Amino acid sequence: MSIDGAVWHPFFQHGTEPEPPRAISTEGAFIETDRGRLLDAVSSWWVVTHGHNHPRIAQAIRETAGNLDQVIFAGLTHAPAEELAEALVGMAPEGLSHVFYSDSGSTAVEVALKMALGYWRHEGDGRHRIAVIEDSYHGDxxxxxxxxxxxxxxxxxxxxxxxxxxxxxxSGDGAETLRAFEEMAASGRMAALIVEPLILGAGGMRMYGADVLRGMREICDRHDVLMIVDEVMTGWGRTGRLWACDNAGIAPDIMCTSKGLTGGVIPLAATLASRRIFDAHRSTDRRRTFYHSSSYTANPIACAAALAQVRLWQESPMQEVLDRLGDWQAERLAKLAADPRFENPRRWGTVAAIDMKVPEGGYLSEAGPRLRAHAMDRGVLLRPLGNTCYVMPPYCVTEADLDLAWDVIASFDL
Known part of the structure; x- marks a missing residue:
C-alpha cells in the first residue's frame, strides 16, 4: 500500500517520511519485513520482553480464545483476570493489594490520577495538586x-x-529536586507525586539514582502525599530488576504497568493500588464508586497472555538473564563512549543510551531520522529520541545481535 493510503501512522510525519517496510512475521529478536530482516533493538516501542512470538504466550492466547472472548467486566468476572491479579499482587512491591485493569500505559496512568484525586475527595480533604518531574512522559x-x-x-x-x-x-545527587519537593509537599495541598522511576523514557532516556527515588518516597511519607510510579516502560526488568522500585527498596501507593505486561504480544494495562486507596472508594454510598472503565477492561485473552508472561518470570532465571544483558550493554556502551562524536553515556540495567554531538539537539534534531534510516538500511530497527541513541532489546538478544546494533550506531556519519 502507498504511504498515501488509508493508514495514519503514529509519531510519523507523512509529509517527510519514506514509505515504511511491511512486517510479515516476527520471531525472537527479529522482525521479517518485505525488505529483509530487522533486529528489533527497541523492543517495538519497549514492549517485547521475552522475544517476539513467544510460544508459551501464543499458546495461552490460542487456548483462551477457544473458550472465552471479550466479556463485560462490570458485574462479571473470569479466571484469567483473577489469577493474573493474584500473581501481580504477589510480585509487586509490598502493600499493593488491588489491581484495576485497562488497556494501555496512558489509561493506566489516567486511572492512577483518578484514584489519587478520588481518594482525597472521599477522605474529605481538598488536596488536588499533582507534582511531576520536568521532561517526563506519561502518555498521550x-x-x-x-x-x-x-x-x-x-x-x-x-x-x-x-x-x-x-x-x-x-541531576547529580538530586538534592535540588528533593528540596523543591519537600517545600511543595509541606504546603499541605499536594495530592500526589507521579514519577517515571529511574529512567525518563521519551524525555530522552534521562536517568537518575535510586537514592533520589528513595528520598521522594520519604518526603511523601512525611507529608502524606500519595506516590504514583509509572512503571509502564521501566517495569518487567528494564532497569535490571523486576520493578524499578526494587532498585530503591521502596513501595508506592499506586503503580502503573503495561508494555511488557503481556510480553509485548497484546494490549493490556494494570494499575495496582494499596488497600488505603481501595478502601477509600469502597462504601455503601454508590457515589463513592470508582467510575472508570473501558469496553475491553480485563479482556480474557489479554489476561491469559499476561499470565503466561508472568509465569515465565516466576519459572525462569530472569535475574541471571537481566544481569548478563546489562553487562553486555555496559561493555558495548563503554566502547562507544570513547568516541569523541558522542557524549553522556548512561545505563540503567538493560537500557543503554548515549547522545550524538550535533549542532541541533533535542527531539526535533535531524540526526534522529537520519540514524533511523541508516540503521534500517543495515538491518536494525532503532528509534532515536532526537540526538539520543538508545538500545533496549528483547531479553532473548544475543551478543552478536548487540554487536550489530552498536556497530550500526558507531558507523553513522554525524
Missing amino acids: TIGTMSVGERGVFNAAYDPLMFAVDRLPFP
Whole structure:
C-alpha cells in the first residue's frame, strides 16, 4: 500500500517520511519485513520482553480464545483476570493489594490520577495538586499529557490540559529536586507525586539514582502525599530488576504497568493500588464508586497472555538473564563512549543510551531520522529520541545481535 493510503501512522510525519517496510512475521529478536530482516533493538516501542512470538504466550492466547472472548467486566468476572491479579499482587512491591485493569500505559496512568484525586475527595480533604518531574512522559491522553512535559508532543492541545507543579530533573545527587519537593509537599495541598522511576523514557532516556527515588518516597511519607510510579516502560526488568522500585527498596501507593505486561504480544494495562486507596472508594454510598472503565477492561485473552508472561518470570532465571544483558550493554556502551562524536553515556540495567554531538539537539534534531534510516538500511530497527541513541532489546538478544546494533550506531556519519 502507498504511504498515501488509508493508514495514519503514529509519531510519523507523512509529509517527510519514506514509505515504511511491511512486517510479515516476527520471531525472537527479529522482525521479517518485505525488505529483509530487522533486529528489533527497541523492543517495538519497549514492549517485547521475552522475544517476539513467544510460544508459551501464543499458546495461552490460542487456548483462551477457544473458550472465552471479550466479556463485560462490570458485574462479571473470569479466571484469567483473577489469577493474573493474584500473581501481580504477589510480585509487586509490598502493600499493593488491588489491581484495576485497562488497556494501555496512558489509561493506566489516567486511572492512577483518578484514584489519587478520588481518594482525597472521599477522605474529605481538598488536596488536588499533582507534582511531576520536568521532561517526563506519561502518555498521550489529556490527563497524561498534563502530567508530562509540555512541548512538541502536545503544544496543539495545551488548552485542554490542567496545571501541575513541576520539579527540576534530579541531576547529580538530586538534592535540588528533593528540596523543591519537600517545600511543595509541606504546603499541605499536594495530592500526589507521579514519577517515571529511574529512567525518563521519551524525555530522552534521562536517568537518575535510586537514592533520589528513595528520598521522594520519604518526603511523601512525611507529608502524606500519595506516590504514583509509572512503571509502564521501566517495569518487567528494564532497569535490571523486576520493578524499578526494587532498585530503591521502596513501595508506592499506586503503580502503573503495561508494555511488557503481556510480553509485548497484546494490549493490556494494570494499575495496582494499596488497600488505603481501595478502601477509600469502597462504601455503601454508590457515589463513592470508582467510575472508570473501558469496553475491553480485563479482556480474557489479554489476561491469559499476561499470565503466561508472568509465569515465565516466576519459572525462569530472569535475574541471571537481566544481569548478563546489562553487562553486555555496559561493555558495548563503554566502547562507544570513547568516541569523541558522542557524549553522556548512561545505563540503567538493560537500557543503554548515549547522545550524538550535533549542532541541533533535542527531539526535533535531524540526526534522529537520519540514524533511523541508516540503521534500517543495515538491518536494525532503532528509534532515536532526537540526538539520543538508545538500545533496549528483547531479553532473548544475543551478543552478536548487540554487536550489530552498536556497530550500526558507531558507523553513522554525524
